[in-house]
Amino acid sequence: MTARSIAMTIDQVAVRFGGLVAISDMSFTVGEGEIVSLIGPNGAGKTTAFNVMTGFLTPSAGRVTYRNTALAGLKPHQIADLGLIRTFQRTSVFPNDTVHDNLLIGLHRQGRVRLIDAILGLPGARASERRLRQRAGELLEWVGLERRAHDAAGSLSYGEQRLVGVALALAAEPSMLLLDEPVSGMNASETHRFVELIRSIRDRGITILLVEHDMPMVMTVSDRIVVLNYGRIIAEGTPDVIRNDPAVIEAYLGHGAGHA
Amino acid sequence: MKAIITILAVAALASVPLWLRDPYLLNALITTGIFVIGAMSLNLLLGFTGQLSLGHIAFFGIGAYVSALTSLGFDVGLPGDVRLVHAPWPPIAGFVLAIIVAGLCGYFVGLLSFRVRGAYFVIVTISFAEVVRLVALNWVELTQGPLALTNIPSIALPLPGVGELTLRTKLQNYYLVLVVALIAYLLIARLVHSHFGRSMRGLMENETLAVSVGIDVTRTLTIAAVISAAIAGAAGSLYAHYIRIIDPEVFAFINTVTMVIMVITGGKGSLAGPVVGGLIFGLLPVALRPVMAPEAQWIAYGGVLIAILFVLPRGIVPSLAQRFRRRRTGRTAPSPVALAETAAKEPA
Numbered sequence: 001m002t003a004r005s006i007a008m009t010i011d012q013v014a015v016r017f018g019g020l021v022a023i024s025d026m027s028f029t030v031g032e033g034e035i036v037s038l039i040g041p042n043g044a045g046k047t048t049a050f051n052v053m054t055g056f057l058t059p060s061a062g063r064v065t066y067r068n069t070a071l072a073g074l075k076p077h078q079i080a081d082l083g084l085i086r087t088f089q090r091t092s093v094f095p096n097d098t099v100h101d102n103l104l105i106g107l108h109r110q111g112r113v114r115l116i117d118a119i120l121g122l123p124g125a126r127a128s129e130r131r132l133r134q135r136a137g138e139l140l141e142w143v144g145l146e147r148r149a150h151d152a153a154g155s156l157s158y159g160e161q162r163l164v165g166v167a168l169a170l171a172a173e174p175s176m177l178l179l180d181e182p183v184s185g186m187n188a189s190e191t192h193r194f195v196e197l198i199r200s201i202r203d204r205g206i207t208i209l210l211v212e213h214d215m216p217m218v219m220t221v222s223d224r225i226v227v228l229n230y231g232r233i234i235a236e237g238t239p240d241v242i243r244n245d246p247a248v249i250e251a252y253l254g255h256g257a258g259h260a
Numbered sequence: 261m262k263a264i265i266t267i268l269a270v271a272a273l274a275s276v277p278l279w280l281r282d283p284y285l286l287n288a289l290i291t292t293g294i295f296v297i298g299a300m301s302l303n304l305l306l307g308f309t310g311q312l313s314l315g316h317i318a319f320f321g322i323g324a325y326v327s328a329l330t331s332l333g334f335d336v337g338l339p340g341d342v343r344l345v346h347a348p349w350p351p352i353a354g355f356v357l358a359i360i361v362a363g364l365c366g367y368f369v370g371l372l373s374f375r376v377r378g379a380y381f382v383i384v385t386i387s388f389a390e391v392v393r394l395v396a397l398n399w400v401e402l403t404q405g406p407l408a409l410t411n412i413p414s415i416a417l418p419l420p421g422v423g424e425l426t427l428r429t430k431l432q433n434y435y436l437v438l439v440v441a442l443i444a445y446l447l448i449a450r451l452v453h454s455h456f457g458r459s460m461r462g463l464m465e466n467e468t469l470a471v472s473v474g475i476d477v478t479r480t481l482t483i484a485a486v487i488s489a490a491i492a493g494a495a496g497s498l499y500a501h502y503i504r505i506i507d508p509e510v511f512a513f514i515n516t517v518t519m520v521i522m523v524i525t526g527g528k529g530s531l532a533g534p535v536v537g538g539l540i541f542g543l544l545p546v547a548l549r550p551v552m553a554p555e556a557q558w559i560a561y562g563g564v565l566i567a568i569l570f571v572l573p574r575g576i577v578p579s580l581a582q583r584f585r586r587r588r589t590g591r592t593a594p595s596p597v598a599l600a601e602t603a604a605k606e607p608a
Binding site for chain 1: 447450451454455456458459461462465466468469470471472473474475476477483
């Protein structure tokens with residue numbers, strides 16, 4: 001694990017909203033191909049950290065670098081172009097489009113053709129469309145939603161919408177995927193399938209940073225865990241280390257979680 | 261099915277002059293057609309990106325003035341004793357320039373307002389239309405102000421080997437407007453169904469998510485604004501060369517409102533919506549003219565608008581399409597879209 005090259009570095013990042021300190025002095029790294037989880041009680045600053053890493057929020061101090069590119073000043077769509085793609089807790093789909101069309105929108109980065117070619121229906125643009133449709137089909141199969149391809153994404157159950165959200169993110173061809181509470185709203189068997197999915201995503205060489213409340217799931221899937229509390233990192237290490245860390249048990253897991 | 265309806269509709273529209281000899285009605289159809297093109301261009305922004313341009317008539321009016329001035333020529337003094345003299349060019353050049361200049365205006369308005377969006381775009385477009393109207397009213401040396409630009413030549417099509425075909429009759433102008441409207445329709449249809457159209461839809465439905473998969477908001481909206489403004493400019497040019505007289509009244513706010521009404525009643529976000537809405541509200545004055553005064557007509561439009569939206573809240577075309585689908589599949593269940601709308605409203 002020490003031999004991994006570093007994909008993302010979060011260096012002394014702080015976020016303050018007026019007097020409120022959402023994150024103070026956060027530093028950690030994520031290695032290439034690693035599954036790292038960011039956990040902590042509600043309001044610990046996990047989603048804020050995601051927003052900083054994906055350009056939706058400018059940190060008050062510190063810097064984030066991804067594959068040696070500093071992210072300061074980049075807009076979210078430019079960060080997406082670096083291969084850093086996130087999912088969202090709530091707004092995970094384009095509700096009025098079919099699942100298949102959702103993925104086509106997600107495939108934006110693969111389908112850039114010149115506008116004039118698209119309007120004139122030139123062969124290049126048509127070939128690109130065919131490729132995108134095929135790719136959308138493959139992705140649907142991968143996340144197991146092919147039966148739902150022609151349903152409006154907004155009509156799916158929350159668990160399925162989460163999967164669409166992940167498929168959308170995968171469509172953007174990430175080299176690193178940031179998942180914000182992906183299994184909330186999923187039942188046990190859906191969660192189990194999702195863990196398999198995360199592993200298969202990683203097996204394709206995609207680095208994963210996960211924010212999640214479902215502790216058993218986090219403990220099963222993570223290579224390493226970073227624990228936040230009140231905007232500050234209180235522990236970092238493998239699931240076994242975290243499970244037995246007194247500060248974590250005190251702040252978050254509560255007594256008895258050590259036997260989980 | 262859809263293709264058959266489209267072909268039948270085009271055939272029906274193309275056959276109109278064969279059985280309709282009344283020049284007054286033909287005239288009403290031509291001006292309606294021009295406004296339908298304007299409404300289609302507005303729909304590209306309002307229906308497919310969710311941005312409401314309440315100054316859309318500015319692009320139409322700019323197209324009209326640019327085209328008229330290009331074909332009439334002008335001689336104006338600029339600050340510093342410079343005189344800008346332009347000899348008359350053929351109207352077809354005016355048509356092309358109208359598209360380019362209106363598109364450029366769309367670019368600048370988009371650039372100014374899309375960084376902040378929403379209400380700002382509405383305000384910027386209203387202000388833009390008003391500023392342009394004041395310029396047209398007060399730059400008398402160029403525009404003749406309220407005296408209007410008159411004697412604007414009719415469009416002449418250069419025919420290789422034959423010479424020129426000047427479109428003077430209503431019949432010719434009817435087909436000219438029909439052809440331009442068809443081209444605009446096809447252009448918008450292609451655009452909306454392309455990769456680019458999906459980016460627009462994504463932004464409208466869930467901007468945060470769209471941005472996170474790499475869609476550039478400002479660029480996408482600005483391109484939509486440019487194309488929308490350019491099409492409106494083309495419609496304005498047709499208007500100038502058909503009516504052959506334009507004054508600053510063309511920029512009146514009520515003209516924008518008319519286009520918005522056409523789009524919303526017909527169904528925003530549907531390709532055929534502005535055509536249906538445009539035909540209804542373009543021809544309604546003709547139907548109402550014998551029975552009520554112009555002032556009373558405006559009240560009647562309001563009544564018709566409310567009645568249509570009450571019965572068909574999403575606009576005529578989307579609502580009817582949905583009912584038709586439901587009848588065919590024999591389902592009484594709500595459509596996926598309606599479901600999605602309720603789902604979107606629920607707090608997650």
